[in-house]
Amino acid sequence: QQKVQQSPESLIVPEGGMASLNCTSSDRNVDYFWWYRQHSGKSPKMLMSIFSNGEKEEGRFTVHLNKASLHTSLHIRDSQPSDSALYLCAARGTNTGKLTFGDGTVLTVKP
Amino acid sequence: GGIITQTPKFLIGQEGQKLTLKCQQNFNHDTMYWYRQDSGKGLRLIYYSITENDLQKGDLSEGYDASREKKSSFSLTVTSAQKNEMAVFLCASSIGLLNYAEQFFGPGTRLTVL
Numbered sequence: 001q002q003k004v005q006q007s008p009e010s011l012i013v014p015e016g017g018m019a020s021l022n023c024t025s026s027d028r029n030v031d032y033f034w035w036y037r038q039h040s041g042k043s044p045k046m047l048m049s050i051f052s053n054g055e056k057e058e059g060r061f062t063v064h065l066n067k068a069s070l071h072t073s074l075h076i077r078d079s080q081p082s083d084s085a086l087y088l089c090a091a092r093g094t095n096t097g098k099l100t101f102g103d104g105t106v107l108t109v110k111p
Numbered sequence: 112g113g114i115i116t117q118t119p120k121f122l123i124g125q126e127g128q129k130l131t132l133k134c135q136q137n138f139n140h141d142t143m144y145w146y147r148q149d150s151g152k153g154l155r156l157i158y159y160s161i162t163e164n165d166l167q168k169g170d171l172s173e174g175y176d177a178s179r180e181k182k183s184s185f186s187l188t189v190t191s192a193q194k195n196e197m198a199v200f201l202c203a204s205s206i207g208l209l210n211y212a213e214q215f216f217g218p219g220t221r222l223t224v225l
Contacts, residue, residue: 043216097208101153
């Protein structure tokens with residue numbers, strides 16, 4: 001029983017399009033959500049984090065969080081081929097401080 | 112800024128062999144982690160260390176040992192390698208377990224067991 005569920009498993013969008021990725025925690029004892037991006041053969045790099053209800057925007061990337069449903073989403077506008085990667089969502093345990101990762105969404109941006 | 116180095120980059124072992132992976136960070140971070148990533152999957156926490164000389168088990172600690180020799184280094188031992196096992200082991204560090212503490216990752220050690 002995966003505690004952090006990500007959907008879809010894979011996503012193909014055209015260059016310039018919008019990519020929308022989802023993540024939900026089934027463990028209610030979480031407070032912070034992190035989004036990491038991992039290019040093939042590389043290590044994960046933090047993209048954005050969020051802990052308040054609402055949305056946060058940084059350039060082409062927007063993160064939403066609904067704390068009641070423990071659902072977060074990442075939206076990438078004007079997607080570029082360089083955005084093609086595995087996107088990992090992680091939820092931080094409130095009491096433990098540990099991160100639990102989902103299995104990720106593989107995003108492919110077609111030129 | 113800082114950097115995390117992991118050695119070796121590739122590790123090939125035999126079934127039943129004891130294998131050691133090493134990690135060094137120069138962020139001066141207190142907390143260090145070892146994760147396992149199977150192909151195309153998420154990260155699973157094996158061990159973490161809140162500070163020097165501390166060790167905490169993660170969700171996947173069975174079959175592994177860890178050692179925090181000093182603040183900057185964290186080692187992971189596979190106690191008995193399993194045949195056909197293939198995974199990438201990622202080391203990470205953060206300033207602590209605080210809610211805003213970003214984890215920084217090393218480049219990984221790719222393990223293959225023959």
